[in-house]
Amino acid sequence: MTLLGSGIFKGMAVTFRNFVGSYFHRERLPTNDYSWRTEGSLPQHAGDYPKEEGEQLRDTTTVTNYSRNFPMLLHDGSEPMDTIRCVACQICERSCPPQCIYIEKSTEKKEDSSGKMQFYPATFDIDVSVCMSCQICVEVCPFDAIVMNSQFELSTPNRFGGLLLHQGDLLKSNDYYHKIHPEEAAARDKRIADEKTAKEAKKKAAAEAAKKKAEAKAGAETEAGDEKKEVAE
Amino acid sequence: MTLHHYLILAALLFCVGLMGAFTRRNAIVVLFSVEIMLNAANLNFIAFWRYSENPALLHGPLFTLFAIAVAAAEVAVGLALMIAVYRHFKTVDLESMDTLREE
Amino acid sequence: MNEVVAFWILSVIAVFGALVAVRKRNLIHGVFALLVFFAGLSGLFLLLLAEFIAAVQVLVYIGAVGILLLFAIMLTERVTGDDDRRVTSRGWFWGLVVTAAVFVVLLLPAIQQLPPPKAAQTIDPSVKELGHKLMNPYVVTLEVLALLLTAALIGAVTAAQGVRMPKEEDSPE
Amino acid sequence: MSLEPLTLTDILIATVPLMLIFATLFAFTTWLERKALARIQNRIGPNKVGIPCTRIGLFGLGQPAADGIKMIFKEDIVPRGADRLFHLLAPILALIPAMLVLCFLPLNFPWIKNIQGLVKPFMLDGAVIFFFAITGLNTLAVFMAGWASRNKYSLLGGIRAVAQMVSYEIPLVLSAVIVVMMVGSLNAAEIVKEQADEYWFILSPWGFTAFVIFFIAALAETNRSPFDLPEAESEIIAGYFTEYSGFKFALFFLGEYIAMFAISGLAVTLFLGGGDGPGVTMNPEDQGLATEAFPGLSAVWFLAKIFALIAVMIWLRGTLPRLRVDQLMGFAWKFMLPLSILNILVAGFAWHAEQLDNTIITVITWVISFAVLYGAASGLNQLNRGKVRPREYKYAE
Incomplete structure (x- = not known):
């Protein structure tokens, strides 16, 4: 049995680490204090809010990798819709507490990045004016398709629908994810790769035991696994 | 200050309570009035004790303590009854609770 | 000197509180007036050097009974506490007469029969x-x-x- | 004891510095709280307002003054349909009891040495009872504010506050009973003296249990996080002060922080030895006042201990999420109340064992009482467990 109240002390230790750390590691501070910086190094649009409809500030280079704001969708390649990880299973839509996610499933399947036939989201909208950044969608996603973005300057001149992010706004490459949250992305990719190799090993063992079409299948999947590892590195 | 000042004040407070109990229809206000009367009595106890021959016996404060405890119990039970009555009659108006009266 | 001033202020507060409590139409206002009465009485107890009783008065009457009354009102009447029906009972006239009679009866012995007032002793309860x-x-x-x-x-x-x-x-x- | 020798000068000397000191500390604490919370959340906190008309920030120490000026000049809005009189009275009623109870803290400021007995209320025989009695008035102010605003959220906040404060007042008083039992007096100065002579009560098993219960109940009494349900902004906007703005809001704010000081001060008095510390000798002859290395040292110790408790409160606010209403009530009635009643029993046995004045018996008593209290706490914890499960994901896996 654990010590009574130890959970509270654990939490207090975490907050205390944050408290002390914020004095010694300036990169922990996600606050965007423009007054720290000289005139030239301000982000391009700082203090200059969007004038045209649909235009949004998209500078995320100044936040730290401890910052999380709203969800984004991951894809693996250069052509977003071909390599989208989301298969429109709608788990995130149903577990979202404020119900800010809207998904429409595609009618036909399409090849995903590993060459498997999958459904894909025909529409994927997140209303960030409703989203409360709880990360439950990230936790429930079995495909690692939705993660948190740190983009924060989302102001828009359009009150109606301006904060409704569509698929095009949400889709970000895995490389971008590595750029904004390096540690988390590396851990996630490692886990995906591990799971994949474990699955393969299991499948291989099963296939060898059955002695059925072992070579072709194993060959195809090892290739895919290698690709995955390259991305992780 | 003399004992008489306190006694007259207590009598006045008691009569205010009595007036409330006689002239209001709402059962909760009648309960207020009973509380006022009890407190006036407590004031008398303390005043008599203060001006008594032998205050070291502490009769006044002891009796007042017991009176306060009993009054607290009375309020609790009284209000619980009132809630039960309200649930039954949908009112706490004393004059509409007349089901025992002959028609 | 201090004591006389304090006595008059506190007794005015107590009587005023009691009167408002029994005659106010809005019950929640009535409860708070009642609490003012209790507070005034507690001050009078303090003046009579019964400090423990004064503390208990505040603790029990203001802290507990007052809250209980507020809750009872919220559970029985409307939340606003307004009593828009007729608030005075049918027998109010005879009630007042009886009250006046009781007041006179209470005062007569207090004025006539008690020994002449003594100087207050200093006591240390x-x-x-x-x-x-x-x-x-x-x-x-x-x-x-x-x-x-x-x-x-x-x-x-x-x-x-x-x-x-x-x-x-x-x-x- | 009588009122007669009391003069206005004595009263002013006793009260005005107390109010000024605590109002200043209030301003400082708001700044401290905002800074500490910001740092806990990896932010910077207020750092701009310093000396006016210069760019000197002074770590944002001017922020409380700026906030105060803003509050005073803001428009005072009273909602239509609100009870105007009660709407005005509620913040005043919230502040007065909080200010009043400060007098019952045994703070040995040098300037109160020579004034009359009655303006040192902590020398009263029933000082601790008075403290609890007056603290209870805060509940009424909260209810009044909630009711007078004529707003559903305010009323909900008010009712939540009343239910919470009434429930947590019981463990609060019961845990203070232990100290009163051990000392045999309700006099705050005597409680401090006893601790200076023997040991601080927090260092004994029953005293520690009582202190933890007291501290948790104090958090609930002052509506501090994680028990800040009456003002839970994500559920009921701002609870009972939703409809307050400007100076009335500032009064509420001030009252809340002063209440925090007061209740921490009582915790310091009861469990942490009051103004006791290195360089201070509690002097029984001098009406429980202290002999100090330099004047005011014991008051400094006292305030330092208060600030330590306030710092823990802020730290907890940065750490713990808000409780649910049923968890809050369950915790008070099913965990704190049985534990504090058992604690009274244990403390009673321990007192009798200490009267024997035998070191071995004392040590055995301490060990046994520690085991009993810890076992009881764990047992109650186990009994109350099982209702709350970790979050389940309905559709995943």
């Missing part, structure tokens, strides 16, 4: 002495009081709980 008294000669009273309070607690819960609805009538959530 210690809470410790009160505790010893409660534990030694009055311990049976104290125990009976504890029993009474427990009985009142159980009685209040049973009375306020009302009749429990049968299981079938519970609406399925």
Whole structure:
């Protein structure tokens, strides 16, 4: 049995680490204090809010990798819709507490990045004016398709629908994810790769035991696994 | 200050309570009035004790303590009854609770 | 000098509070006026050097009874506390007459029969002495009081709980 | 004891510095709280307002003054349909009891040495009872504010506050009873003296249990996080002060922080030895006042201990999420109340064991009482467990 109240002390230790750390590691501070910086190094649009409809500030280079704001969708390649990880299973839509996610499933399947036939989201909208950044969608996603973005300057001149992010706004490459949250992305990719190799090993063992079409299948999947590892590195 | 000042004040407070109990229809206000009367009595106890021959016996404060405890119990039970009555009659108006009266 | 001023201020507060409490139409205002009355009385107890009783008065009457009354009003009347029906009872005239009579009867002995007022003695009532008294000669009273309070607690819960609805009538959530 | 020798000068000397000191500390604490919370959340916190008309930030120490000026000049809005009188009285009623109870803290400021007995209320025989009595008035102010605003959220906040404060007042008083039992007096100065002579009560098993219960109940009494349900902004906007703005809001704010000081001060008095510390000797002859290395040292110790408790409160606010209403009530009635009643029993046995004045018996008593209390706490914890499960994901896996 654990010590009574130890959970509270654990939490207090975490907050205390944050408290002390914020004095010694300036990169922990996600606050965007423009007054720290000289005139030239301000982000391009700082203090200059969007004038045209649909235009949004998209500078995320100044936040730290401890910052999380709203969800984004991951894809693996250069052509977003071909390599989208989301298969429109709608788990995130149903577990979202404020119900800010809207998904429409595609009618036909399409090849995903590993060459498997999958459904894909025909529409994927997140209303960030409703989203409360709880990360439950990230936790429930079995495909690692939705993660948190740190983009924060989302102001828009359009009150109606301006904060409704569509698929095009949400889709970000895995490389971008590595750029904004390096540690988390590396851990996630490692886990995906591990799971994949474990699955393969299991499948291989099963296939060898059955002695059925072992070579072709194993060959195809090892290739895919290698690709995955390259991305992780 | 003399004992008489306190006694007259207590009598006045008691009569205010009595007036409330006689002239209001709402059962909760009648309960207020009973509380006022009890407190006036407590004031008398303390005043008599203060001006008594032998205050070291502490009769006044002891009796007042017991009176306060009993009054607290009375309020609790009284209000619980009132809630039960309200649930039954949908009112706490004393004059509409007349089901025992002959028609 | 201090004592006289304090006495008059506190007695005006107490009488005013009591009058407002019994005559105010809005019940919640009435409760707060009642609390003003209790506070004034507590001040008078302090003036009579019964400091422990004054503290208990604040603790029990203002802290507990006041809250209880507020809750009872919110549970029985409307939340606003307004009483828009006729508030004065049918027998109000005879009530006032009886009240006046009682007042006169109470005052007559107070004025006539009591010995002439003495100078107030300086007394030192210690809470410790009160505790010893409660534990030694009055311990049976104290125990009976504890029993009474427990009985009142159980009685209040049973009375306020009302009749429990049968299981079938519970609406399925 | 009588009122007669009391003069206005005595009263002013006793009260005005107390109010000024605590109002200043209030301003400082708001700044401290905002800074500490910001740092806990990896932010910077207020850092701009310093000396006016210069760019000197002074770590944002000017922020409380700026906030105060803003509050005073803001429009005072009273909603239509609100009870105007009660709407005005509620913040005043919230502040007065909080200010009043400060007098019952045994703070040995040098300037109160020579004034009359009655303006040192902590020398009263029933000081601790008075403290609890007056603290209870805060509940009424909260209810009044909630009711007078004529707003559903305010009323909900008010009712939540009343239910919470009434429930947590019981463990609060019961845990203070232990100290009163051990000392045999309700006099705050005597409680401090006893601790200076023997040991601080927090260092004994029953005293520690009582202190933890007291501290948790104090958090609930002052509506501090994680028990800040009456003002839970994500559920009921701002609870009972939703409809307050400008100076009335500032009064509420001030009252809340002063209440925090007061209740921490009582915790310091009861469990942490009051103004006791290195360089201070509690002097029984001098009406429980202290002999100090330099004047005011014991008051400094006292305030330092208060600030330590306030710092823990802020730290907890940065750490713990808000409780649910049923968890809050369950915790008070099913965990704190049985534990504090058992604690009174244990403390009673321990007192009798200490009267024997035998070191071995004392040590055995301490060990046994520690085991009993810890076992009881764990047992109650186990009994109350099982209702709350970790979050389940309905559709995943």
